[in-house]
Amino acid sequence: MNCILLPAANFSNQSTHINAKAQIEHVNQVLGAKVGDTLKIGQLEGNLGSAIIADITPEHILLIDVNLTTAPPPKLNLTVVLALPRPKVLRRLIMDMTALGVRDIILINSYRTQKSYWQSPMLSRLEEFVLEGLQQGVDTVAPRISLQKRFKPFVEDELAQLITNRAIVAHPYGELLFSKYMQQQHLQKQLENSESSHSSILPSMVFIGAEGGWIDYEIELLTKQGCQAVHIGERILRTEAAVNAILGQWLI
Template identity: 80%
Template sequence: MNCILLPAAHFSNDSAQINSVAQIAHINKVLAAKMGDTLKIGQLGGNLGTAIIEHITPESIQLRNVQLAIKPPPKLGITVVLALPRPKVLRRLIMDMTALGVHDIILINSYRTQKSYWQSPMLSRLNEFVLEGLQQGVDTIAPRISLQKRFKPFVEDELAHLITNRAIVAHPYGALSFSQYLQQQTLVTPEKNEGLLAESESSNKTILPSMVFIGAEGGWIDYEIELLATQGCQAVHIGPRILRTEAAVNAMLGQWLL
């Protein structure tokens, strides 16, 4: 945890209270904090800041002099549509995407998604994983997460309304690399110079897509790639190596961070 996030109900004027067992254990064992020390805290859905530890018990930690004046970092302008992965990697993926600042996450069914994944108790713990990601990324605004259990109806009936710019689908066998795709999207924008347009003083602006589809282990099948293509989704690859879903997510989203 790089900050301690608390719901609004845990704040009162310039004081706050920590009741979470995990947060108390982190403060005691990892931070080795004591009374009088300053903590980095934040209000879920609000601002970030600091507070001073006033009192510590095994069940709770009382804070004083709460100062919340720092706005959370901006979100990445992207929606990640992720084929529901194996339950044991779902936690890491939700944490990573939250920490990276993804705005919207859509967990979708795919041909290679096992039906049992949708019955996993991990799906009932998404808020828990989001909190871990927010505390890792020092953010307070949770991504919006939705579940889509039917691939074809989602792509045919809803996808077009969700794409605000462009959409890509990560596919190791795509003919176009992600870098080539970005080069194609680069616009040359002339800048004004004393009221005149000077071509020599132009800036290149890369237009990043607003949505990216990333498959689970095994990737997308040809039918899914073709169906996405009918909605304008461009298949791109990020190199000759076949990556795990976690690696692919982080490699792709790194472009938005930059």
């Protein structure tokens, strides 16, 4: 944890308290903090700042002199549509995308998504994984997460309304390299005499498949809705690696 995030209900006047077991263990065992030390904290959906430890017990840490004056970092203008992955990697992916600042996450069904994934207890723990990602990325505002269990109706009936500034689908067999796609967008902006900064030419939506990627039928449906299939090189990456490699473009 690079900061400790607490719900608004934990705050009162200039004090707050930590009562979550994992956070108490982190303060005691990882930080080795003691009474009088300053902690970096934040209020969920609020500001970031600091507070001083006034008391520590096994079940409760009291913080005083709470000072929350720093706004959270801005979200990326990005929606990631992720084919629901294997449950054991879902936690890491949600944490990583949250820490990177993704604004919206849509978990969607795909041909290569096993039906059993939708019954995984991991789906009931998304808020827990988001909190871990926020504390890693020193942010307080959670991404909006939605579940779409029907691929075709979502793509045909809802997708067009969600795309605000182009969309790409990561596909290892796509004809266009992502870097070439970015160059094309830059040139197009120049021809239009429009702003051509790195952020302005990035798409607002990215589709990323689970292990095994998308099938041709899914790629066809997405391209009909205006999504551009791109690849990021000759290597075929695991979903976790692909997510971080692609989303790194938004942090440049």
